[in-house]
Amino acid sequence: MTAPHLPSAHLLEVKDLTVDFLSLGGAFRATNGVSFHVDAGETLVILGESGSGKSVSASAIMGLIDTPPGEICSGTITYRGKKLDDCGVEERRDLNGRKIAMIFQDPLSHLNPVYTIGWQLAEVFSAHGVATGAEARAKAIDILARVGIPEPEKRIDQYPHQFSGGQRQRIMIGMAIALHPEILIADEPTTALDVSVQAQILDLLKKLQAEDGLAIIMITHDLEVAASMADRVIVMNSGRIVEEGHARAVFENPQHSYTKTLINALPHADDTGGTGRRSTTDVGKPILEVKSLNKYYGLSSGFFAKNTQLHAVKDLSFTVAKGETVGIVGESGSGKSTVARVLLRLNDVSSGEALFHGRDIFKMDTRELLGFRRKVQMVFQDPYSSMNPRMTIFDIVSEPWRIHKDILEKSGWRDRVTELLGLVGLRPEHADRYPHQFSGGQRQRIAIARALACDPELIVCDEAVSALDVSVQVQVIDLLAQLRDRLGLAYIFITHDLPIVRHFADRIIVMKNGGIVEHAKTEEIFRNPQHAYTRQLMNATPRPKWEAASAPLPA
Amino acid sequence: MTIPADTKQKPTARFQVLRLIARNKLALAAVIFLTLVVLCAIFGPWLMGNLVDKPNFRARNMAPFSLAQGWAYVLGADTLGRSLLARLIVGAQNTLGIALFAVFFSMLIGGFLGLIAGYSRGALSNVILRVADIVMSFPSLLLALIVLFSLGPSVSNLVIVLAVTRIPIYLRTTRAEVLEVRERMFVSAAMALGAGHMRIVFRHIAPIVLPTLVTIGAIDFATVVLAESSLSFLGLGIQAPEFTWGAMVATGRGYLANAWWIAFWPGLAILLTTLSLNILSNWWRTYADPQQRWRIELARSKKGIPEKRT
Numbered sequence: 001m002t003a004p005h006l007p008s009a010h011l012l013e014v015k016d017l018t019v020d021f022l023s024l025g026g027a028f029r030a031t032n033g034v035s036f037h038v039d040a041g042e043t044l045v046i047l048g049e050s051g052s053g054k055s056v057s058a059s060a061i062m063g064l065i066d067t068p069p070g071e072i073c074s075g076t077i078t079y080r081g082k083k084l085d086d087c088g089v090e091e092r093r094d095l096n097g098r099k100i101a102m103i104f105q106d107p108l109s110h111l112n113p114v115y116t117i118g119w120q121l122a123e124v125f126s127a128h129g130v131a132t133g134a135e136a137r138a139k140a141i142d143i144l145a146r147v148g149i150p151e152p153e154k155r156i157d158q159y160p161h162q163f164s165g166g167q168r169q170r171i172m173i174g175m176a177i178a179l180h181p182e183i184l185i186a187d188e189p190t191t192a193l194d195v196s197v198q199a200q201i202l203d204l205l206k207k208l209q210a211e212d213g214l215a216i217i218m219i220t221h222d223l224e225v226a227a228s229m230a231d232r233v234i235v236m237n238s239g240r241i242v243e244e245g246h247a248r249a250v251f252e253n254p255q256h257s258y259t260k261t262l263i264n265a266l267p268h269a270d271d272t273g274g275t276g277r278r279s280t281t282d283v284g285k286p287i288l289e290v291k292s293l294n295k296y297y298g299l300s301s302g303f304f305a306k307n308t309q310l311h312a313v314k315d316l317s318f319t320v321a322k323g324e325t326v327g328i329v330g331e332s333g334s335g336k337s338t339v340a341r342v343l344l345r346l347n348d349v350s351s352g353e354a355l356f357h358g359r360d361i362f363k364m365d366t367r368e369l370l371g372f373r374r375k376v377q378m379v380f381q382d383p384y385s386s387m388n389p390r391m392t393i394f395d396i397v398s399e400p401w402r403i404h405k406d407i408l409e410k411s412g413w414r415d416r417v418t419e420l421l422g423l424v425g426l427r428p429e430h431a432d433r434y435p436h437q438f439s440g441g442q443r444q445r446i447a448i449a450r451a452l453a454c455d456p457e458l459i460v461c462d463e464a465v466s467a468l469d470v471s472v473q474v475q476v477i478d479l480l481a482q483l484r485d486r487l488g489l490a491y492i493f494i495t496h497d498l499p500i501v502r503h504f505a506d507r508i509i510v511m512k513n514g515g516i517v518e519h520a521k522t523e524e525i526f527r528n529p530q531h532a533y534t535r536q537l538m539n540a541t542p543r544p545k546w547e548a549a550s551a552p553l554p555a
Numbered sequence: 556m557t558i559p560a561d562t563k564q565k566p567t568a569r570f571q572v573l574r575l576i577a578r579n580k581l582a583l584a585a586v587i588f589l590t591l592v593v594l595c596a597i598f599g600p601w602l603m604g605n606l607v608d609k610p611n612f613r614a615r616n617m618a619p620f621s622l623a624q625g626w627a628y629v630l631g632a633d634t635l636g637r638s639l640l641a642r643l644i645v646g647a648q649n650t651l652g653i654a655l656f657a658v659f660f661s662m663l664i665g666g667f668l669g670l671i672a673g674y675s676r677g678a679l680s681n682v683i684l685r686v687a688d689i690v691m692s693f694p695s696l697l698l699a700l701i702v703l704f705s706l707g708p709s710v711s712n713l714v715i716v717l718a719v720t721r722i723p724i725y726l727r728t729t730r731a732e733v734l735e736v737r738e739r740m741f742v743s744a745a746m747a748l749g750a751g752h753m754r755i756v757f758r759h760i761a762p763i764v765l766p767t768l769v770t771i772g773a774i775d776f777a778t779v780v781l782a783e784s785s786l787s788f789l790g791l792g793i794q795a796p797e798f799t800w801g802a803m804v805a806t807g808r809g810y811l812a813n814a815w816w817i818a819f820w821p822g823l824a825i826l827l828t829t830l831s832l833n834i835l836s837n838w839w840r841t842y843a844d845p846q847q848r849w850r851i852e853l854a855r856s857k858k859g860i861p862e863k864r865t
Contacts, residue, residue: 341743344747346743346746346747369749370749372749373747373748373749374749377747377748378744378747380740380743380744382740385739385740385741386740386741386743386744387741387744388741388745388758388759388762388763389741389763389844389845389846390762390763390843390844390845399745399748399750400748400749402754403748403749403750403751403754404749434845434846436845436846437845447744450748454748
């Protein structure tokens with residue numbers, strides 16, 4: 001697919017963009033001399049890990065950088081030959097949404113929960129003075145149909161929480177394309193979604209691009225997503241462009257060492273050999289036995305509806321042995337996180353038992369529970385909210401020692417924190433900072449350091465690496481594998497991403513709607529998946545655009 | 556909470572707070588004024604001696620800004636010819652004492668009960684809330700009147716009454732915030748680590764709620780000073796010859812037409828004290844939040860270590 005080039009200028013061109021963020025520490029350079037352009041009908045992917053400056057580049061186009069602390073030091077942004085820097089606030093606002101639109105990572109937090117979807121879609125039209133009242137509503141219904149929401153006439157009066165994550169992202173896309181913009185900036189549009197939903201959203205974007213001749217600037221850290229969407233790619237690292245070119249060339253023949261590391265970090269779906277990160281020691285006797293675990297959530301829905309119950313976990317049984325990694329794989333809503341919360345007694349169980357060294361977790365008294373919580377640690381899904389924003393990293397990592405007084409003398413805390421931070425790849429001076437000063441990946445490392453602080457036997461990782469960059473994911477998994485072999489740890493590794501656990505888990509449990517659909521050794525699952533759902537999960541990984549030639553897209 | 560955690564590791568941090576305050580002109584003015592008021596409260600009675608209740612009939616209702624009777628009468632004198640300046644300085648002790656203790660105790664008790672009511676889901680939470688509702692639905696001045704009438708007016712009773720009537724405000728606010736904070740992920744994380752209820756409430760939840768309470772407390776300070784003055788006016792507050800700024804306003808009220816300064820100066824003192832507390836609590840709230848602190852730190856300096864941003 002070749003883009004129709006304008007003779008003189010590109011549709012949008014960013015030249016030599018340098019953005020600083022000021023802090024007490026002085027200026028932090030978020031982007032440094034970044035230049036790129038995009039043409040109609042073309043997809044430009046900005047690929048980079050967190051902190052690489054990719055989002056800043058895109059926010060600069062929309063004029064969304066807060067100044068201060070941000071400061072645009074140099075650079076021009078030209079749209080159709082017009083310098084955006086020279087435009088007034090009014091003009092720029094009109095351009096945003098009408099000509100340049102943006103969609104964000106988290107569709108829940110960008111939709112207002114107290115208004116109906118129809119109201120919010122209609123607002124797009126009325127804000128730009130295109131249509132009001134019944135006309136806006138009709139247009140809103142059209143858009144919902146266009147982005148693939150079933151029964152749009154009925155669903156237009158529903159509220160955001162009544163839609164699934166994928167549907168919310170569709171609605172966001174609908175709002176973005178409502179005024180037929182020429183450029184769509186998509187900032188990590190599928191990161192918060194399940195793999196199978198991700199594929200649908202990417203298809204939708206491709207379809208809309210084909211229909212409207214949209215120029216898409218897509219920001220992502222996910223190489224597979226990048227490969228499936230990109231015509232051209234720019235790779236960013238520490239605020240600079242390290243590599244740019246046509247997608248296929250970059251992916252098949254990367255030049256820069258950073259790009260090579262990124263691409264090598266990818267768990268290849270067709271790779272059968274690697275078992276490197278699985279446990280090398282023989283698995284010992286079971287330390288945790290879960291027997292027919294059930295969990296119901298009561299859903300009371302008003303006066304008239306009957307009290308319904310959601311069967312979140314159905315009759316789940318499995319064992320975890322010393323030094324073993326059990327992967328629990330499933331999409332959101334499959335009940336996998338509930339399993340973790342129930343096993344750690346954060347939520348009550350409905351029925352069933354879980355024996356940890358022969359003692360039933362659900363029947364432990366306070367004293368026993370304290371001992372249990374020293375031996376079993378959890379790494380949470382969201383590193384942004386799992387740490388108290390008002391505590392320093394030192395306080396966070398040393399908290400287990402404050403709780404379990406017999407682990408370590410107070411005089412040894414500082415050294416041990418330094419050691420633990422070193423173990424997860426952070427520097428000693430990081431101990432005095434606060435969580436918000438770190439990137440997602442760094443925060444997750446801090447969470448792992450905290451989990452390791454009280455020498456646990458079992459660590460429950462709930463989507464522990466999902467929020468991390470690919471190369472960091474590999475590092476973290478390597479780290480976990482290494483710790484397991486050295487310390488004899490066992491893991492319950494909960495994830496939605498099947499390829500990730502392939503080289504790490506010894507056994508895999510595939511869950512769907514609260515029940516186990518498949519439970520087998522990792523090799524068997526990958527060699528010979530028994531259940532259709534497992535196969536569907538495996539095939540949901542996006543395929544590179546140049547390989548998906550069977551479905552050519554009109555330009 | 557946050558600031559001690561910082562100072563523990565860096566001895567220079569304490570001076571850094573002062574340096575940062577000095578950078579904000581408004582906050583600096585507030586600090587200077589409050590220091591002055593506190594110094595007055597501590598040393599005032601000793602400095603002024605008997606000037607406070609020595610009648611000087613030549614200076615009756617003397618207008619301010621005149622040095623005819625010496626420096627002590629620069630702000631004028633009241634109907635008995637007592638120096639207003641001296642009375643302001645000495646009155647600071649009772650005023651600040653009563654108001655600070657009342658605000659402090661109501662914040663402490665209200666905050667504590669609010670933490671319990673928000674954190675525990677049981678019957679205890681309901682009992683606390685209903686009691687707070689009863690206190691709230693009863694007109695606070697009437698309650699104060701009844702209590703003071705039956706217990707007899709004294710400074711300690713006054714503090715108790717003023718504190719009790721303000722408790723529900725802190726209680727309700729704290730509870731509402733706790734309900735939100737307790738659902739955050741880091742509370743689950745602390746639970747998974749084995750943290751007890753005390754640790755979760757006081758180490759994890761309380762530091763997040765505290766800045767809100769301090770802000771309310773600063774605003775409430777003026778309310779308490781005025782409530783105390785109205786009780787004094789009714790004869791149930793502070794008893795002569797003791798006096799407070801509030802009582803001075805109350806007595807000066809009748810002379811507003813011909814001697815405005817009697818009520819004006821103590822009124823101004825109350826206003827400036829409350830304003831200073833407000834400015835300072837606002838500044839502190841920003842400072843205490845690690846995510847907001849850059850706004851203060853950034854105000855002027857632009858050098859130092861670069862930080863990694865997300």
